[in-house]
Amino acid sequence: MKRTDVNELGEFGLIDHLVKGFKNHNKSTLKSIGDDAAIIKAGAGSVAISTDMLIEGIHFDLSYCPLKHLGYKSVIVNLSDIYAMNMLPSQITFSMALSNRFSVEALEEIYAGVKKACEIYKVDLVGGDTTSIPKGLALSVSALGYTEKLKDIVYRNGAKIGDVICVTGDLGAAYLGLQLLEREKQLFLNDNSIKPDFSGNQYVIERQLKPEARKDAIEYFRKSNLRPTAMIDVSDGLSSDLMHICKQSGVGAYLEESKIPLNAESKQLALEFNMDPVTCALSGGEDYELLFTVAPEDLDKIRFMPGAYIIGEITPEEDGVKLHTTGGNIHPLKAQGWNHF
Amino acid sequence: MKRTDVNELGEFGLIDHLVKGFKNHNKSTLKSIGDDAAIIKAGAGSVAISTDMLIEGIHFDLSYCPLKHLGYKSVIVNLSDIYAMNMLPSQITFSMALSNRFSVEALEEIYAGVKKACEIYKVDLVGGDTTSIPKGLALSVSALGYTEKLKDIVYRNGAKIGDVICVTGDLGAAYLGLQLLEREKQLFLNDNSIKPDFSGNQYVIERQLKPEARKDAIEYFRKSNLRPTAMIDVSDGLSSDLMHICKQSGVGAYLEESKIPLNAESKQLALEFNMDPVTCALSGGEDYELLFTVAPEDLDKIRFMPGAYIIGEITPEEDGVKLHTTGGNIHPLKAQGWNHF
Structure with missing residues (x-):
């Protein structure tokens, strides 16, 4: 029997391949696979549902991720998907498969994080x-x-x-936080006497271990009567997520490198790691900021949006998806989301 | 630090313990944890959502469970939860975490089962x-x-x-199918030349590997304008599931042993295994039949319901949950669902 490795298709290719041939039977299915959440008609309104799995050894490492943060983050990443539909989440389900090494006290910690997220995000x-x-x-x-x-x-x-491309906050920090945590873990594994030193790096650590979802952005949109034309949350990296918008909208785009928001701590740490902070923003992911486009006539509303940055513009599809570098060059962007297989 | 083993609490005790202290923030949350599905208000109507995890080595064994059946069953067990709310499911989400031993072809098999279930149950x-x-x-x-x-x-x-207790079909077969599959697996592991022999046992095997959900029962209820007073699907075993109804309704119940529906093949196989077929029905689980109660005035509607059996009656809470045996004895029932920890 033929054996095709899943890596040959990649995550998105694999999903496309597997769901090919599925037909919808219900008129209530308004939006199926392929967005941050599915949209289901419910009477006069609509329900959005998103779902994510978080697996030990793939998405988190309990040697440095506190259980409470894990519970918190597992909720946040899903809420973020509902916000990315310009909707407000109101319910979650939480499922857990655990080996017998976990005690009731450990589970209490996870649930404390879930509860915290539920309280903060209502x-x-x-x-x-x-x-x-x-x-x-x-x-x-x-x-x-x-x-x-x-x-x-x-x-x-x-x-x-002609739409303007915006993002709700700085990018790349979550990825750099992960690099830092991994480095300190390796140092500790090599020499148990070394205590991890995260001084001056609290921001990137928190972005990785305890991210927030941008509920405030959705509230701002409502208050200012602004409807983005397209939106996605930055979970795979700015580059990959912008390409999702472009592919599904049938458009191209350019990003202004100099406009991509970077936190000072991220920039400093990227230097330490000998990395380009912009590359971390483009390919890092897990920032859970919202990447969205607005019609040019709404530009003024964005200028007054707290924490929002205008980083580029939508172009014709044939122009591709490009980066205008600070040095004046133009590079095609590549989708470099994480391949977990 | 204190370390309490999860087994000390059991599955339901553990969940109760962990969700204690969670408060609801939304009026749209009509029914939270504790039923087959949660109910969320959506405009003038309501949405039901149920969720289940199926884990290799716990819920299924790929040495005898075909991947296509696994995909099919994973959908069925969730649809069953929605039917148990007297509702019709219309959408599913399907998430999968897989190790690199699975090829694209293997995943295609799983999805073929998911697709089949989607097509049959619309x-x-x-x-x-x-x-x-x-x-x-x-x-x-x-x-x-x-x-x-x-x-x-x-x-x-x-x-x-005074309500009558009913079930939509025979019980215990899925459990006996599992015993048979496990026995044949052990025989095969001990001697590779032994070919598993399932002749005469297709029914129990199918009940275990490829169960169906009782959509037809819900359709019958609608057609006959019958609303059960309480309902649950038999996933943990008749005993445990009846106790959920009794506990949440604040009532007692008795079951007539002689009325509990058993398939002939199940009875025969139980004998082979030196088991009591009624015990298999009471404690086996995974039958995915619907266990429901109806008001006495609706009894006639049940008499004409295809495949439905009247197996007992609801009594005052202080009378407990009991089994009236064929021999004329009365035994208190025990909840003996599976403890997966």
Whole structure:
């Protein structure tokens, strides 16, 4: 029998391949696979649902990720997907498969993080599943949101030529936080007497271990009566996520390198690691900022949006997706999201 | 630090313990943890969501479970939860964490099973997550349904004294199928030349590997204008699942041993295994039949329901949950669902 390795297709190629041939049977299925969340018609309104698995040894390392932070982050990454639809999440389900090395006290820590996220983001834990697994820890979280206003929902596919590309905050820090945590882990493994030193790097560590979702951005959009034309959350990296918008909208784009927001701590740390901080922003991922496009006439509303940055513009599809470098060069962007296989 | 083993609490005790202290923030959360599915208000109607994880080495054994059946079953167990709310599921999400031992062809098999279930039950695959895991295979599936008629939703907590207890089909077969598969696996492991012999046992094997959900029962309820007072799907075993209804409804119950439906093949196989077939029905689980209660005045509607059996009656809480044996004895029932930890 033929054996094709999953790496030959990559994550998105694999999903496309596997769901090919699935047909929808219900008119209530408004948006299926391919956006941050699925959209399901429910009476006069719509429900959004997103789901993510977090696997020990792949998405988190308990040697430096506190259980409470893990619980918190597992909720945040799902809420972020609902915000990316320009909707507000209101419920989550939380499922957990755990090996017998986890005590009740350890689980209490995870749930303390889940509870904290629920309280801060005002969402309710409504269900889930708890079971065992031979080895490790696997979390599966879903988030649900509801809106009466179907027209408010923002997909990845609405970007138009001339739209302005914006992002809600600085990028690359979560990735650099991970590099730092991994470096300190290796140092510690080589010499147990070395105590990890994170002084001056609290920001990047927190961006990695305890990210936040940009609920405030959605609230700002509502308050200022602004509807982005397309939106996605930055989970795979600015480059890969912008390409999702471009591909689904049938457009091109350029990013101004000099406009990509970078935190000072990130820049400093990137230097230490001999990395380009812009590359960290483009390919890092896990920042959970919102990347969105707005029509040119809404530009003024963005100028007054706290923490928002204008970083580029949507162009015709044939122009491709490009980076205008600070040095005056133009490079095609590559999708360099993480390949977990 | 104190270390409490999760086994000290059991699955349900553990969940109760962990979610203690969670408060709801949204009026749209109509039913939270504690039923087959959560119910969320969506405009004038309501959405039900259920979720289950299926873990290799815990819930399935790929040495005898075909991948296509696994995909099929992973959908069915979730649809069953939505039917148990007296609702019709319309969408699912399907998430999968897989180790690198799985080829694209293997995943195609799993998805072929998912697709088959979607086609037969007319539900749409709308989302999910695909990622890797260091070892094994973990599936996480959610099902969603919507109804405009909130009054049609049936919870576990509506059973009243005098209500009749019914079940949609025979019980214990899935458990016996598992025993048979495990026995043949051991024989094969001891002697590779032994070919598993399942002749005459197709029914129990299919009940274990490729169960169906009782959509037809919900359709019958609608057609006959019958609303059960309480309902649950038999996933943990008749005994444990009846106790969920009794506990949440604040009632007792008795089951007539002689009325518990058993398939002829199950009875024969139970004898072979030196087991009591009624015990298999009470404690086996994974039958995915619907266990429900109806008001006495609706009894006639049940008599004409294809495949339905009347097996007992709801009694006052102080009478407990009991089994009236064929021999004329009365035994208290014990919840003996599977403890996966």
